Amino acid sequence: MDQLFRHLKNFYHLTDEAREALAECFTKHVLPKNEYLISQGRVCRHLYFLEQGCLRGYYNLDDKEITHWFGFENDFVTSFHSFITEVPAVENIQLMEGCVLWAITKERLTALFNDHHDIERLVRIAYEKYYIRLEERFVNAQFRTASERYLQLMEQSPHLLDRVPLGYIAAYLGISQETLSRIRSKL
Amino acid sequence: MDQLFRHLKNFYHLTDEAREALAECFTKHVLPKNEYLISQGRVCRHLYFLEQGCLRGYYNLDDKEITHWFGFENDFVTSFHSFITEVPAVENIQLMEGCVLWAITKERLTALFNDHHDIERLVRIAYEKYYIRLEERFVNAQFRTASERYLQLMEQSPHLLDRVPLGYIAAYLGISQETLSRIRSKL
């Protein structure tokens, strides 16, 4: 759990009391490769911190699995829409490796917000960073070419290829696997 | 200012004290069409609430203006990345009509967070809704065709065409103006 708290310092420094209260609410989960963390049609009631391993979020569109997101060490993971609105998830989250995760329920998190202003602040600040990250990805997705996006992704995460099949990366970039293969052959 | 507080109730119900403190921090701005709210290269220190009118966010890419966002009545407006990170904005926000806005500085908002837990909560909840909205737009942008996106946009905001030039809408959808024109001619 040290790793989680070290990571939280990137957002905001909690008081000791808040940290202790938070520590009480997280439970550790160790799950094998290919397991599902979230399945479409079910309400997602947990927020996960990914300590070790990697996973993907995907949904089904016209019989195809569209991988739209990857999670790695130190990422927070949930079906955000479902977690917030308490509506059944439209996506699946599947482990691409065996993972170590820390989970907290929405009920517990909400209770912590009431008791600890600084936990709510930390989350507010975390949302800001996640929002900016999504905004950048959105702009790239819409206004850059496929090969620009691929090259940028390789710069940002050169380790990606070692852990994620190309087909998933192609979906993530919003292109077909064949197109990605051709982009790669021309480098 | 009534309209602002009515709108805030969609996120969270503030105490009277918080509402009064907040009211003290907003200043009214009435600006004419074509005016700039935010210009690239300058740090954006304000968050705006758009009471009346509409505006667009755009940035320059290869000599072209890419309109990536519209704001209408009851939207919060800022260059979010610049506002949060205090780095110069990469985008411009220009009024497409004469507008009535309410502005608050980042300093004042931060101070309010310290004094009023419930204001920080309101913002935390607002972030959640804005995040989900962006996520939906992202998924549509990447995994739907241009005409699907156009039709969906027309369903969601049928009023858009009356207030926004087609060229801006095309950029917003991530397609050329000519392509949008051809999509429209086939309906």
Place this chain on the structure above:
DNA sequence: GGCTTTATTTGACAACAGTCAAATAGCGAT
């Protein structure tokens, strides 16, 4: 109203990306 400027549509063509099908490469298991 007539003139100027801007917005929108249309046409022709080239570039890009998708699809389907087949070939090859890589990997795990025995």
Place this chain on the structure above:
DNA sequence: ATCGCTATTTGACTGTTGTCAAATAAAGCC
């Protein structure tokens, strides 16, 4: 090492979208 399965690449073809240029329509101004 070999077999079998999966991942990745390649080829041929099609369809969509972008670009450039020109035509038409609409809006603003005197």
